Amino acid sequence: MDAELARWLVSTEAEPALAAAAEQADPGSLAAAATLRRSFPPEHAAAALSQVALRRRAAGKFGEVAARLFFTRDALEQATRADVSRWRAARLAAAGTTDVVDLGCGVGADALAFAAAGLAVVAVESDPATAVLAAANLGDAGRVVCGDAVELAGGLLADGAAVFADPARRTASGRTWRVADLTPSWEFVTGLLPGRVGCIKAAPGLPSSVIPDGVATTWVSHRGDLVEASLWSGPWRAGSRTAVLLPSGQVLDAGERRDPPLGPIGRFLYEPDPAVIRSGGVGALADGIGARAASADIAYLHSDVLAATPFATAFEVLDALPYDEPVLRAWVHAHGIGAIEIKVRGLDVDPAVLRKRLKPTGKGSATFVLTPTPAGARALVARRVTPT
Numbered sequence: 001m002d003a004e005l006a007r008w009l010v011s012t013e014a015e016p017a018l019a020a021a022a023e024q025a026d027p028g029s030l031a032a033a034a035t036l037r038r039s040f041p042p043e044h045a046a047a048a049l050s051q052v053a054l055r056r057r058a059a060g061k062f063g064e065v066a067a068r069l070f071f072t073r074d075a076l077e078q079a080t081r082a083d084v085s086r087w088r089a090a091r092l093a094a095a096g097t098t099d100v101v102d103l104g105c106g107v108g109a110d111a112l113a114f115a116a117a118g119l120a121v122v123a124v125e126s127d128p129a130t131a132v133l134a135a136a137n138l139g140d141a142g143r144v145v146c147g148d149a150v151e152l153a154g155g156l157l158a159d160g161a162a163v164f165a166d167p168a169r170r171t172a173s174g175r176t177w178r179v180a181d182l183t184p185s186w187e188f189v190t191g192l193l194p195g196r197v198g199c200i201k202a203a204p205g206l207p208s209s210v211i212p213d214g215v216a217t218t219w220v221s222h223r224g225d226l227v228e229a230s231l232w233s234g235p236w237r238a239g240s241r242t243a244v245l246l247p248s249g250q251v252l253d254a255g256e257r258r259d260p261p262l263g264p265i266g267r268f269l270y271e272p273d274p275a276v277i278r279s280g281g282v283g284a285l286a287d288g289i290g291a292r293a294a295s296a297d298i299a300y301l302h303s304d305v306l307a308a309t310p311f312a313t314a315f316e317v318l319d320a321l322p323y324d325e326p327v328l329r330a331w332v333h334a335h336g337i338g339a340i341e342i343k344v345r346g347l348d349v350d351p352a353v354l355r356k357r358l359k360p361t362g363k364g365s366a367t368f369v370l371t372p373t374p375a376g377a378r379a380l381v382a383r384r385v386t387p388t
């Protein structure tokens with residue numbers, strides 16, 4: 001989208017087209033396009049329809065307010081989930097922040113949360129069309145400046161505001177996240193942290209080697225999805241690594257990185273939340289729930305007594321079968337299992353391929369947890385349990 005189209009989209013002139021698009025059951029259909037083209041120029045009809053489609057998709061991230069916000073496809077993909085941006089804003093506010101500069105705001109998901117938390121927000125965005133949409137989304141709640149964060153940061157941060165940056169990937173292609181692909185650059189954004197309150201958002205796979213000294217790092221999961229690693233400067237313990245579960249806000253301090261004690265599998269098995277694993281907190285979790293690992297470097301924990309923890313999914317181990325395809329196939333057949341969930345760590349197994357080869361048929365369902373143990377590779381038949 002170019003800036004001119006973005007300016008039209010956020011203007012009152014676009015309201016009839018957006019309203020007509022919102023009435024379409026499938027805004028992506030040819031029928032919807034034909035309907036809107038009867039009343040609006042093709043470019044406006046297409047922009048209104050795709051905006052409505054994006055708003056519907058955005059409802060999962062933002063809830064009902066998505067219907068009032070403006071997006072581009074890229075910006076929606078990169079936007080922080082509402083629960084996560086709310087957590088970040090509350091954390092900055094609790095640190096005494098009153099002003100924040102968002103360097104690379106996209107359409108403003110984080111900036112909106114800062115404003116909602118009562119912070120004064122200046123948001124910088126280099127892409128002109130995205131900046132227009134961000135300004136419309138923020139309204140009176142904040143100021144959007146279209147320009148290069150690298151040039152503007154010094155002036156905007158001079159009065160002691162906190163800094164936030166969520167750098168974009170320079171290229172959308174490629175699966176691996178590389179620090180060198182970020183814009184503004186990693187060196188630039190992390191260089192803003194010393195001496196001020198700030199937060200830099202990064203992908204959860206952030207390698208430890210690029211985390212600068214002196215920052216606190218949080219790995220955040222939202223409803224079980226690992227969504228980000230963020231670096232914090234301010235009143236947080238330098239060098240700390242914590243896992244944060246959202247929306248509950250529960251926090252596990254990984255403490256000094258340590259391995260859990262080793263021992264046999266037990267009656268209960270725990271699959272740690274991905275934020276706990278990434279933060280290096282499996283040892284701290286094991287201490288907290290009195291659990292052990294059956295194999296070094298395998299992030300399943302085991303215990304004989306069920307412990308309540310929000311930081312892991314708990315299973316009861318119903319059977320421990322040798323990891324052997326004919327044995328598993330016979331078990332699946334004997335128990336009439338038609339639906340198999342396969343979890344695996346530490347063994348070279350493709351769950352989808354194995355599932356097919358086990359030829360599941362029947363009404364039953366089962367979960368297999370495949371893992372090395374001191375007694376050899378095992379397929380643990382497991383059932384989710386909720387401690388009371």
Ligand SMILES: C[S@@+](CC[C@H](N)C(=O)[O-])C[C@H]1O[C@@H](n2cnc3c(N)ncnc32)[C@H](O)[C@@H]1O
Nearest residue numbers: 079080104106108109110126149166168183184
């Ligand atoms: C990952 S997105 C931000 C998403 C935002 N936090 C949200 O939740 O909506 C990063 C944004 O930074 C912008 N950007 C990249 N380099 C920039 C620069 N040097 N100056 C200003 N903005 C920049 C990109 O255009 C992109 O919109």
